[in-house]
Amino acid sequence: MKRIEDFTVIGHHWLNYENFLIELEAPEELPDIRAGNFAEVLLKNSPGTFLRRPFSIFEVDKEKNSLTFYIKVIGKGTRYLGKLRKGEKLNIIYPLGNAFSNPYHDKVLMVGGGSGIAPFVLLGRQLREKGIRMTFLFGGREKDNILMTERFEEFGKVFVTTEDGSVGEKGLVTQHSILAKRPLEYGMIYTCGPDPMMKAIAHIAKQHQIPCEVSLENTMACGIGACLCCIVETNTGNKCVCTDGPVFNVNDLTWQT
Amino acid sequence: MADLSVQIHDLHLKNPVTTASGTFAYGEEFIDFIDVNKLGGIFVKGLTLENREGNPYPRMAETSSGMLNSVGLQNKGIDHFVNVIYPRIKHFDTHIIPNVNGFTIEDYVKVTEKLNELEDIKAIELNISCPNVKEGGMAFGIKRTSAVAATTAVRKACKKTLIVKLSPNVTDIADMARAVVDAGADAVSLVNTFLGMAIDAGKRKPVLATVTGGLSGPAIKPIALRMVWEVYKAVSVPVIGIGGIMNATDAIEFMLAGATAIQVGTANFIDPRVSVQIVDGINDYLEKNNFTSVHQLIGALET
Numbered sequence: 001m002k003r004i005e006d007f008t009v010i011g012h013h014w015l016n017y018e019n020f021l022i023e024l025e026a027p028e029e030l031p032d033i034r035a036g037n038f039a040e041v042l043l044k045n046s047p048g049t050f051l052r053r054p055f056s057i058f059e060v061d062k063e064k065n066s067l068t069f070y071i072k073v074i075g076k077g078t079r080y081l082g083k084l085r086k087g088e089k090l091n092i093i094y095p096l097g098n099a100f101s102n103p104y105h106d107k108v109l110m111v112g113g114g115s116g117i118a119p120f121v122l123l124g125r126q127l128r129e130k131g132i133r134m135t136f137l138f139g140g141r142e143k144d145n146i147l148m149t150e151r152f153e154e155f156g157k158v159f160v161t162t163e164d165g166s167v168g169e170k171g172l173v174t175q176h177s178i179l180a181k182r183p184l185e186y187g188m189i190y191t192c193g194p195d196p197m198m199k200a201i202a203h204i205a206k207q208h209q210i211p212c213e214v215s216l217e218n219t220m221a222c223g224i225g226a227c228l229c230c231i232v233e234t235n236t237g238n239k240c241v242c243t244d245g246p247v248f249n250v251n252d253l254t255w256q257t
Numbered sequence: 258m259a260d261l262s263v264q265i266h267d268l269h270l271k272n273p274v275t276t277a278s279g280t281f282a283y284g285e286e287f288i289d290f291i292d293v294n295k296l297g298g299i300f301v302k303g304l305t306l307e308n309r310e311g312n313p314y315p316r317m318a319e320t321s322s323g324m325l326n327s328v329g330l331q332n333k334g335i336d337h338f339v340n341v342i343y344p345r346i347k348h349f350d351t352h353i354i355p356n357v358n359g360f361t362i363e364d365y366v367k368v369t370e371k372l373n374e375l376e377d378i379k380a381i382e383l384n385i386s387c388p389n390v391k392e393g394g395m396a397f398g399i400k401r402t403s404a405v406a407a408t409t410a411v412r413k414a415c416k417k418t419l420i421v422k423l424s425p426n427v428t429d430i431a432d433m434a435r436a437v438v439d440a441g442a443d444a445v446s447l448v449n450t451f452l453g454m455a456i457d458a459g460k461r462k463p464v465l466a467t468v469t470g471g472l473s474g475p476a477i478k479p480i481a482l483r484m485v486w487e488v489y490k491a492v493s494v495p496v497i498g499i500g501g502i503m504n505a506t507d508a509i510e511f512m513l514a515g516a517t518a519i520q521v522g523t524a525n526f527i528d529p530r531v532s533v534q535i536v537d538g539i540n541d542y543l544e545k546n547n548f549t550s551v552h553q554l555i556g557a558l559e560t
């Protein structure tokens with residue numbers, strides 16, 4: 001069941017000049033939240049924004065009864081969230097959307113770019129309980145775009161690429177040497193990040209006949225399936241990213257991969 | 258509790274608060290947040306004769322105090338509504354009012370005829386903002402002749418209360434209202450979205466895949482309010498006010514301008530509870546001002 005509640009900011013931490021973590025305490029006991037779920041955040045006093053903003057749920061702390069979001073500053077709304085202080089309230093609709101599915105066998109790869117790594121902490125925890133072996137591959141333009149890799153080391157090996165080579169291998173994620181291994185064997189590739197990155201990863205997955213799930217970030221007006229603004233074309237017609245997604249198996253999408 | 262009930266021709270609403278077509282889906286999406294049975298009615302998503310996938314993505318652009326959409330009437334067609342959706346929602350203790358769309362007059366008539374069979378449907382809303390394929394895609398509701406032709410044909414086919422939803426993209430909305438009432442409309446609802454456009458200067462490209470789209474939200478409220486007032490003075494049938502209603506005060510303003518009922522649209526995206534909060538807000542206003550009935554508000558603007 002979806003909820004609408006006023007959360008309280010209990011933590012706010014800038015990772016660098018454009019990325020921050022914001023931790024929010026729930027007024028009631030948190031419901032079950034699955035990796036891939038997102039929330040629609042109301043920016044009540046943010047000048048110039050009108051609609052809510054969608055963000056993946058990065059972390060759930062049952063003890064503190066809190067949710068954490070990993071946010072990259074893009075425009076007005078994210079800048080406003082960056083300025084919030086402890087004690088301020090935020091109205092949130094959650095948990096929204098579907099979730100990543102379990103892999104077909106016990107070894108998976110998660111590929112993320114930018115804030116696209118957000119759903120992978122919950123996914124990592126979920127899959128660890130099932131004894132799945134995980135590898136992470138994160139890409140960015142430069143060192144500053146590669147954040148929190150240590151958060152993922154408890155789940156598996158973390159590899160990095162940057163376009164300028166300032167950390168990890170130089171190049172795009174799709175050029176990383178771990179993807180050059182033959183045979184490339186994973187039970188599933190999960191990916192979230194910029195569209196071109198996801199499409200390139202989906203292409204590699206298809207070549208090696210590895211199932212691949214992508215988490216899409218289409219622009220949304222309602223987040224609850226009411227407006228039909230967030231659609232993606234699938235083999236069975238247009239689907240809502242907010243209710244049928246955000247996670248899709250690439251084979252269901254009409255992407256040219 | 259003040260008397261909130263209103264009458265739109267044969268349609269009796271327990272209160273004047275309804276939700277606007279295309280912004281409330283079929284109501285089911287909202288039951289986690291509110292008791293939809295507290296609403297006067299639900300104008301459900303636009304229906305067409307055939308299944309429609311709608312326009313390509315992107316379909317939405319946020320604007321100052323509003324949004325543009327170019328959904329393009331995505332829906333699974335009238336038969337799917339009749340066979341699958343209607344049985345699921347007909348038990349709601351509120352009026353389900355289908356929004357009828359067509360690209361030819363024959364389409365409109367066929368959809369209307371199929372809805373005649375549904376016992377729990379007491380009224381339909383005719384959306385004349387659809388593109389008329391026989392006139393190069395110009396909306397029916399923009400020209401008097403095509404608006405009258407669509408209304409006349411649907412009136413003949415329709416066994417229910419007929420509400421005609423006006424397009425605001427016209428020079429004289431009062432004249433258009435008079436024309437559709439003369440053609441048989443039992444009530445009019447207004448406004449639909451205003452044609453608008455958004456540009457991404459960085460990319461030098463339109464934001465919407467269709468380049469233009471429909472503007473809704475608080476940005477359009479003052480114009481919508483003026484149009485409702487003009488139409489109220491021009492026709493003797495009930496007027497349903499729509500456009501940027503975000504709270505009870507906005508709703509009351511529309512009623513003072515002459516609306517018998519109102520529709521809440523884009524506001525549902527900001528807060529899915531808002532429609533029911535508006536019902537309570539209107540009641541509070543009436544009690545605070547010692548009114549016993551919501552009728553005391555309708556057209557009560559002192560000028």
Ligand SMILES: Cc1cc2nc3c(=O)[nH]c(=O)nc-3n(C[C@H](O)[C@H](O)[C@H](O)COP(=O)(O)OP(=O)(O)OC[C@H]3O[C@@H](n4cnc5c(N)ncnc54)[C@H](O)[C@@H]3O)c2cc1C
Pocket residue numbers: 038049053054055056057069070071072073074075076077078079115118119216217218219220246319
């Ligand atoms: C399901 C989902 C999960 C997401 N998870 C995260 C997350 O965990 N962390 C994170 O930092 N971001 C996430 N995003 C993206 C985030 O919603 C946008 O970055 C944010 O809405 C931009 O708001 P703004 O007001 O700062 O920018 P605006 O001023 O609104 O817009 C600036 C630019 O951002 C683009 N934009 C607006 N909305 C979106 C959107 N929904 N998605 C992508 N681009 C958009 C616009 O086209 C515009 O060009 C997610 C999006 C979705 C749909």
Ligand SMILES: Cc1cc2nc3c(=O)[nH]c(=O)nc-3n(C[C@H](O)[C@H](O)[C@H](O)COP(=O)(O)O)c2cc1C
Pocket residue numbers: 227228229277278279280302303304326328330356384422448449450472473474475477499500501502520521522523524
């Ligand atoms: C996403 C979206 C979809 C809509 N779909 C329809 C529709 O199918 N039929 C219709 O008559 N109006 C449709 N409308 C128009 C609304 O019903 C309403 O007239 C308009 O949004 C103005 O009201 P508002 O400012 O309160 O949103 C749609 C509006 C939006 C925002």
Ligand code: FES
Pocket residue numbers: 219220221222223224225226227228229230231240241242243
């Ligand atoms: S954002 Fe409204 S339907 Fe998905």
